[in-house]
Amino acid sequence: MSTDKPTGSALITGGAGFIGSHLSELLLDAGWEVFVLDDLSTGSERNVAHLRERRDFHLIVDSVLKNSVVNELVHRCDVVFHLAARRAAGRMRSRRRSTSSSRSRTTRSAGSTA
Numbered sequence: 001m002s003t004d005k006p007t008g009s010a011l012i013t014g015g016a017g018f019i020g021s022h023l024s025e026l027l028l029d030a031g032w033e034v035f036v037l038d039d040l041s042t043g044s045e046r047n048v049a050h051l052r053e054r055r056d057f058h059l060i061v062d063s064v065l066k067n068s069v070v071n072e073l074v075h076r077c078d079v080v081f082h083l084a085a086r087r088a089a090g091r092m093r094s095r096r097r098s099t100s101s102s103r104s105r106t107t108r109s110a111g112s113t114a
């Protein structure tokens with residue numbers, strides 16, 4: 001029996017965050033298998049608790065800064081949504097610099113593997 005649903009697997013870094021958890025739900029409903037890579041530094045397992053029972057949903061609690069983990073997942077998945085980032089809380093200059101630096105590092109890490 002064929003369906004109109006696309007099939008494939010998606011990696012969502014930062015998938016336990018605000019946007020990532022909603023994207024996970026959307027993709028699962030569209031028939032995708034979803035791998036979330038999140039270190040839960042600012043996101044929460046609660047955001048994806050309703051998805052945990054699904055066979056096509058996988059939560060990997062680890063950092064995108066860990067190349068071996070990113071490498072394995074990127075090769076396992078058809079598409080990558082890179083949303084992992086530290087929330088820009090506060091407006092202090094030092095905080096901004098730290099957040100910006102973290103975002104660059106996570107993007108470089110995920111990008112170099114993809």
Ligand SMILES: NC(=O)c1ccc[n+]([C@@H]2O[C@H](COP(=O)([O-])OP(=O)(O)OC[C@H]3O[C@@H](n4cnc5c(N)ncnc54)[C@H](O)[C@@H]3O)[C@@H](O)[C@H]2O)c1
Pocket residue numbers: 013014015016017018019020037038039040041042043044062063064065083084085086087106
């Ligand atoms: N929410 C918005 O309105 C909005 C608007 C424009 C752009 N964005 C961008 O979209 C992205 C996601 O936004 P959000 O609101 O979902 O943020 P969020 O803070 O809710 O989610 C980010 C997730 O990244 C995870 N994370 C942080 N560092 C990590 C690391 N090293 N390894 C693995 N996971 C890590 C956090 O635990 C968190 O779950 C961000 O890049 C943000 O700047 C958001």
